[in-house]
Amino acid sequence: MTGSVVIAGLGPGSDALVTPEVRAALDAATDIIGYIPYVRRVAPRAGLTRHESDNRVEIDRARHALTLAAGGARVVVVSSGDPGVFAMASAVFEAVEHGERAWRELDVRVLPGITAMLAAAARVGAPLGHDFCAINLSDNLKPWALIEKRLRLAVEADFAMAFYNPRSASRPEGFVRALDVLRETCAPDRVMIFARAVCTPDEQITVRPLAEADPGMADMRTLVLVGSSATRLIPRKGAPFVYTPRSVPA
Amino acid sequence: MTGSVVIAGLGPGSDALVTPEVRAALDAATDIIGYIPYVRRVAPRAGLTRHESDNRVEIDRARHALTLAAGGARVVVVSSGDPGVFAMASAVFEAVEHGERAWRELDVRVLPGITAMLAAAARVGAPLGHDFCAINLSDNLKPWALIEKRLRLAVEADFAMAFYNPRSASRPEGFVRALDVLRETCAPDRVMIFARAVCTPDEQITVRPLAEADPGMADMRTLVLVGSSATRLIPRKGAPFVYTPRSVPA
Numbered sequence: 485m486t487g488s489v490v491i492a493g494l495g496p497g498s499d500a501l502v503t504p505e506v507r508a509a510l511d512a513a514t515d516i517i518g519y520i521p522y523v524r525r526v527a528p529r530a531g532l533t534r535h536e537s538d539n540r541v542e543i544d545r546a547r548h549a550l551t552l553a554a555g556g557a558r559v560v561v562v563s564s565g566d567p568g569v570f571a572m573a574s575a576v577f578e579a580v581e582h583g584e585r586a587w588r589e590l591d592v593r594v595l596p597g598i599t600a601m602l603a604a605a606a607r608v609g610a611p612l613g614h615d616f617c618a619i620n621l622s623d624n625l626k627p628w629a630l631i632e633k634r635l636r637l638a639v640e641a642d643f644a645m646a647f648y649n650p651r652s653a654s655r656p657e658g659f660v661r662a663l664d665v666l667r668e669t670c671a672p673d674r675v676m677i678f679a680r681a682v683c684t685p686d687e688q689i690t691v692r693p694l695a696e697a698d699p700g701m702a703d704m705r706t707l708v709l710v711g712s713s714a715t716r717l718i719p720r721k722g723a724p725f726v727y728t729p730r731s732v733p734a
Numbered sequence: 735m736t737g738s739v740v741i742a743g744l745g746p747g748s749d750a751l752v753t754p755e756v757r758a759a760l761d762a763a764t765d766i767i768g769y770i771p772y773v774r775r776v777a778p779r780a781g782l783t784r785h786e787s788d789n790r791v792e793i794d795r796a797r798h799a800l801t802l803a804a805g806g807a808r809v810v811v812v813s814s815g816d817p818g819v820f821a822m823a824s825a826v827f828e829a830v831e832h833g834e835r836a837w838r839e840l841d842v843r844v845l846p847g848i849t850a851m852l853a854a855a856a857r858v859g860a861p862l863g864h865d866f867c868a869i870n871l872s873d874n875l876k877p878w879a880l881i882e883k884r885l886r887l888a889v890e891a892d893f894a895m896a897f898y899n900p901r902s903a904s905r906p907e908g909f910v911r912a913l914d915v916l917r918e919t920c921a922p923d924r925v926m927i928f929a930r931a932v933c934t935p936d937e938q939i940t941v942r943p944l945a946e947a948d949p950g951m952a953d954m955r956t957l958v959l960v961g962s963s964a965t966r967l968i969p970r971k972g973a974p975f976v977y978t979p980r981s982v983p984a
Binding site: 500505566567569573581595598599602606619627634640641643732 | 752755816818820826831839842843848852855859862863864865866867876880887891968969970975979980981982984
């Protein structure tokens, strides 16, 4: 059995953020599998079959990849950002664990990518320069009570925070509730960054204090960063720099 | 004033993880500044001055970069991993905030890189596939009491965790204490991953349950990952896959 599954991170959008390792895997693939817009980032060529699938069919997609690999294909499952951060890698391993016994012995590898929170942070400075956490705000796969508990503990720990999937059209209320928790637990000048479609032609970065944050500033293409209590703005003629100092005095 | 400071992430070690964006910045630089081993990853060439500095002089290095840029140089400050994660980006913005007023108007940009926790996670599967946090265990820049508080809250939130700088020769006791906190608060089968020198020729990855974790498994070149309570091992003939499921049942 010579097939393989590589779960590769394409980064947030720009080809300038695709690592050479991922580029080489794409060039060697016989089959590319993924959500439609990610598959379309890979140019067609002879010998390559591109399999596009819709959102929310992650396990079906993973099983498809493993089936093709078991038959000898060199499959690359493409993810946006980093495949290990709220993306396809966990879905593939779930499919391995609960699928055919032979899939466990397949060559399955994850190739990291630039995840959205690092790209968004870089655009404004270094807001994640001290301890931080990443929370998926979608309550599609976990109960809201757990999300709220994590939010409150993260504020208590004074982590900077990255929120993935803050708001979908079908579930707009989650981010409204998250903002309510932040308003209850943080000072009104807490720094928030709304990074929409980061590193794409549609990129839009908005920096606001919590007091001026509005749920409409986020959609499913937005990565939201919340500074810790120590995060600072450096005023300047252009957009301010935002950073979290490395030190906390004793 | 046409100078600039680019703070660029070289990724954890392999050139195959350096983004094209970072490569282009290195190629366009007049000056490269950084910690000795990172600067040595950039090949010498005509027109490029490489400035090597020792560890623990981050603010001096940042001021040097800003001074050169203010004089017109195209400076690249090189970091391992991602510059915004426990690396040089925050130090540069600290130097900007507390330095000469003119530095604020300089063109200062951060180019993201593959940070060690993402590379380490990819090597074993997808242990960071659900909510997680990143904590710098060094008490060089913050009191141990704060580190311990964050650890306890992170366990309570059931985050997977990434520990940067777990253990230095001069301060070996921090990681011993962190293990004590984990043993007090987590089950003995909690999954731990010790990723030493990830993506370099010296790479060594060790997966162990908390009960078998030993402080000697970590040094300053090690990134430690701790699974959440839901993190799973998939046994197989080769090294087991490790992943955290995307879902938490209600």
